[in-house]
Amino acid sequence: MASVKDSPEVMRLEVVETGRRRRWTEEEKLRIVMESLSGPRLGLVTARRYGIARSLLATWRRRFGVQAAGASRFVPAVVVPERTVSPSPSSRMEIVATSGRRIIVDVGVDAAALSRVLDVLERR
Numbered sequence: 001m002a003s004v005k006d007s008p009e010v011m012r013l014e015v016v017e018t019g020r021r022r023r024w025t026e027e028e029k030l031r032i033v034m035e036s037l038s039g040p041r042l043g044l045v046t047a048r049r050y051g052i053a054r055s056l057l058a059t060w061r062r063r064f065g066v067q068a069a070g071a072s073r074f075v076p077a078v079v080v081p082e083r084t085v086s087p088s089p090s091s092r093m094e095i096v097a098t099s100g101r102r103i104i105v106d107v108g109v110d111a112a113a114l115s116r117v118l119d120v121l122e123r124r
Contacts, residue, residue: 029060
């Protein structure tokens with residue numbers, strides 16, 4: 001049978017700070033949101049870097065009215081008057097995607113092919 005010792009036990013007590021609720025200024029929130037949008041799939045990485053939940057980052061994005069690249073949204077279009085002179089076959093047009101990439105194509109480009117190219121570029 002095991003005997004019980006009458007020696008005092010040494011116990012270790014460690015105080016761990018559970019943290020307190022942080023207060024972010026509007027400027028800090030906007031900076032964090034813009035950092036999370038600076039590249040593809042940076043939301044989770046940015047949230048971890050600042051120790052916040054992804055859902056909180058998503059809430060801040062909605063509050064500031066910004067979306068991640070590749071998210072569906074309307075793109076502003078500019079309607080210009082029709083030209084009276086028909087364009088020559090070598091005329092080109094420039095398209096600036098929401099990601100900031102520029103695409104220069106001939107006016108006679110196949111619309112379906114151009115649409116596929118734009119879809120691929122917007123996903124990156």
